[in-house]
Amino acid sequence: MTRASTAPQAEPGREPPFLPRAHDFLGGLVRFALRYYIHVLLLAALVILSAVNANFRTSANFENILLQSSFAGIGAAGMTFLIIAGAFDLSVAGMLGACGIVLALLSPQLGGLPAAIVVVVLGMGLGFLNGLVVTRMRIPAFIATLGMMNVYLGVAFIATRGQVLPIDSELLMDLGTNSLLGFIPFPFLVMVAIYVAAAFLLRRTIFGRQVRAVGSSPNAARTAGIPVDRVRIAAFVLVGFCTGVAGVLLTGELSSANAIMATGYELSAIAIVVVGGTSLKGGSGTVSGSFTGALFFSVINNALNIFGVGAYWQYVISGVLLITAIGVQVVRGYVREEESARERAT
């Protein structure tokens, strides 16, 4: 199971749309940019924005960027696994709202930490439920989870009657807003920990290999004796875990919870994963790409705020970035095709 085999397949007889020849300088540059484009983009954005804007290059702003990257970034870590396993979860916004609300309801009785643990377990339970709906009822993942999103949102609305629930747990608010050494926000630390664990899980464990196998060809994986459904369900549980953690942190940061606190969360998480280079066809992807993608989105949104561009632009930018990233994947597929053809020829 090589990575090239799961890249978007170029149709035979069709020329790649805008690709220079491989051997010249420009061609080499394009190839480098395609492989590391998200890292290059992040670096370029940081350098340019720091150069042109004095408000951007303050340490308080960098702290803010790290903080804002962590909520969607944590969700994207789980989503990376799920997309590599060949599925999606569009219900995470509803799930996160439900988790936040349960946290706000439980924390006065249980105290901050136990409530947070219960909520993370709840997130895993909801992920498990999604996994069951997708694998046992055999409904395509994106449409099943779109339905489940409405179910979670509905339950969250009903539980709160549409109100905002405040929380008063010092611990949770500290967790959401305070920083280590004054400039590394706690949520970002959590995100780093989750990404390190995710990278280990994906690259160094049997489960990680199974996830990639299931994503690149479910039939081949089944034939090889991999419990395909169980691996998919586990990936959904991972998404639920990450969403639960993000729910705890976001509730702490806002010091309140409501049903629609995470509107658009599924789009941000999926866009981060795709921009980070994970193939939508499943089977291949990197955790570090998603990490960089999360930072990149946070930098872009931060810049939009600094330049006074309205929040509505963020919808447009997220959508455009998502579509562009998939375009890049298609071109990458052509490049791989071309390279492997050349390898065969020599």
Next chain:
Amino acid sequence: MTAPEDVPGGGRSPSIVSYLQLFESAGILVLLAVVVLVASVITTGFFTYANLTNIAINAAIVAVTGLGMTFAIAAGGMDLSVGSLQALTAIVASALLHVTGIPVALLGALLVGGACGLLNGLLITRLQMPPFVATFGMMSILRGVSLLVTNGQSVMITGTPSYALINNGRVFGLPVPLVIVLVLWALLQLVLRHTPFGRHVCAIGGNAKAAVVSGIKVERTTLLVFAIVGLTAAISGVMLSAQLLIVDGTLGAGFELQTIAIAVLGGTSLAGGSGSLTGTLLASLLLATLSSALNIFKVAAFYQYLYLGILLVAALYLDTLRRSLIASSLLRRE
């Protein structure tokens, strides 16, 4: 695997499939009858002329786009951007009404709808994106554009009282929205069942590779399908703006779910290859009746999220069961 029931020319495939189809159409009608019966027995306000008209209008607004969505699903795709597009076209129509007359406003909305649909189609055919990802991105973009052009404010429709006739006017005693949806249904039914284009749509949804090999122009057909979805989203945008007479950028959230739900409930399989426009129409009526009944029972609006979600998952599960039933019956015959 192609569900043979709705493929033109596949009508001779016998027994279990045709029974299944009968059961399905009848199933929706039976459900509809039950909901109507329960609602009219328990409440007093249900069987009034005003309420029935209201149900018909609400059903029509969803059904118009549902018919387009049925095409997209039959072609093996789907369009998640219809909710945002409904908002955008409603805004375009309302904004144009402030400067020009009704015909230009309608034309403007249809142009925007068709163009956005074409753009979806281009992303899917040229960039070879999975339809739901391309339209998912477009959903976000169009929502952002809708909010940007209105700056988050509402747009009132004033000064053109005749625009409201699109909602509350009557033709031969029937509400205009009902007439619109029936005309569109007849037209699309004709296209799907009796034109080469309709057969190509089902062929692509049934097996895209086979369609390519047999010389069907897959790209052009797909483009056209998504343009049709865009147009139907624009029509429902116009109808919605005529109903509300005040529009904003948040309209149509969750609309894509409703349209997919009625298409699937109506018997159009997500596997592609077939489409039942009549089923979509009936399912839209069921959904609107259910909503109206819940409103009369004063069930809070929040519950509507819940029941829509459960309904969608249940409908999809039925679709799965039906497919495995058909598959096993085909196996047995072999």
